[in-house]
Amino acid sequence: MGRGAAARVGPGAQELPLRPAAPLDLFSPELDRPDAPPAFTVSQLGRAVQELLRDAFDSVWLTGEVARYRPSQNGHHYFDLIEKGEDDRIVGTLSAVVWRGEWTRIRPLLERAGQRLADGLAVRCRVTVDFYPPGGRLQVQVREIDPAFTLGDLERRRRETLAELAAAGLLEANRALPLPDLPLEIGLVSSQGSAAYHDFLATLAESGYGFRVLFVHAAVQGFEAEREVVSALDLLGRAGVDVVALVRGGGSRTDLAAFDSRAIAGAVARATRPVLTGLGHEIDQSVADLAAHRAFKTPTKVAEFLVARLAEAEQTVTRQATRLAAAP
Incomplete structure (x- = not known):
């Protein structure tokens, strides 16, 4: 707006000169007040x-x-x-x-x-x-x-879980369930695709018997193991299978810690179907093993037991048929 434009607006109008302003430095000493306390920068304080x-x-x-x-x-x-x-x-x-x-x-x-x-x-x-x-x-x-501290804590948890199950009368509960003579309907809880999963299924398949396996995946170690194993046992119990196999491969002592937990051991003890465990540990027995109907060292041993049970039933039937055929 020129002088003429300012005059047209009125006597109170004033043209302001527009000049490029220098950038403002927020950290310039010129802006510091003499009485202001010293200030850190973020990186200095960090x-x-x-x-x-x-x-x-x-x-x-x-x-x-x-x-x-x-x-x-x-x-x-x-x-x-x-x-x-x-x-x-x-x-x-x-x-x-x-x-x-x-x-x-x-x-x-x-x-x-x-x-x-x-x-x-x-x-x-x-x-x-x-x-x-x-x-x-x-x-x-x-x-x-400190490995000794971890082992001590695991043993303390184990003893506490055992004491709670014993006080509630649950250590013998699953073992008291009858195991069918012909356990053909098998519920399987394991990690899908694991060596334990394949070993168990391969042993059943090689037997030639007509097993039917209902599988539910569950993590068998780590943060999700407790929730997933408990859920799987409940689901298979409601599905009406003859027996449940809970299997996993080998590992360290701490890998087995989930099966000493109140959640999993309690779920095994309260299961409405016989639970057979094969947790892949040759030395230690978990609390879940102790609460199960029967515990085996490996997944293959669980499958072999089921095959042997059917073979025994088959032999019994064969003997009875022979006796009937020989009867006068």
Whole structure:
């Protein structure tokens, strides 16, 4: 708007000069007030927190339960350490990592104790508390894991579960159910496509008997095992099968931990059909094994037992037929 335009608007109008403004530097010292307290930048504060935590918690022992275990392709192992309160509500969570270099030292110690990292595992570990400024993330870096603590916790849980089942009169409940002489309708609970799954089915198929197998997939280790195994046992019980086979392959002692849980052992004990277990562990017996109608070392042994039972029934019928034919 020129002078003429300003005049036309009226005596109060004024033309303002338009000049490019210099960019405003928010961190310029010229903007600091003399009485203002010093301020951190975000990265400065992040580094200060990092140094403080590293100095204060350079080496501390920490107990918790493994959750969301995620081994990576580059050899690092990530997971959460959680603490549960009443009704199994999570009251504390820390992100954790075992770096690849530490894992090469920790892994053999765990393997010698028959253990491996898995969801639901209680651990006692020595950690360094660290803070990652670019991501604003608190993390504990695991330097050492105490296998004796994990074994002690597993044994404590096992004893508690056994005591609860015994007090409720459930340890003999499934064993008291009658096992059919001709168990042709088989309910199978296992991990689909696993070696245990194939071994069991192959043994039945090779027998030549007319078995009918109703299969329900369930995770047999890790975080989902309890919920899925309990659901599968309930479903097969309502389906009216003759017997249920609960099988899985071998593994470490901690892999078997789910079958010491109240949920799975209780579901086996309360099952409305006889439950035969073949959990693939040559040394240890789980609480689920003790609550089952009968326990076997491997999935193949479970299948062989069922085949032998039919063979015995067949022989009985053959003997009876021979006697009838020979009768005058």
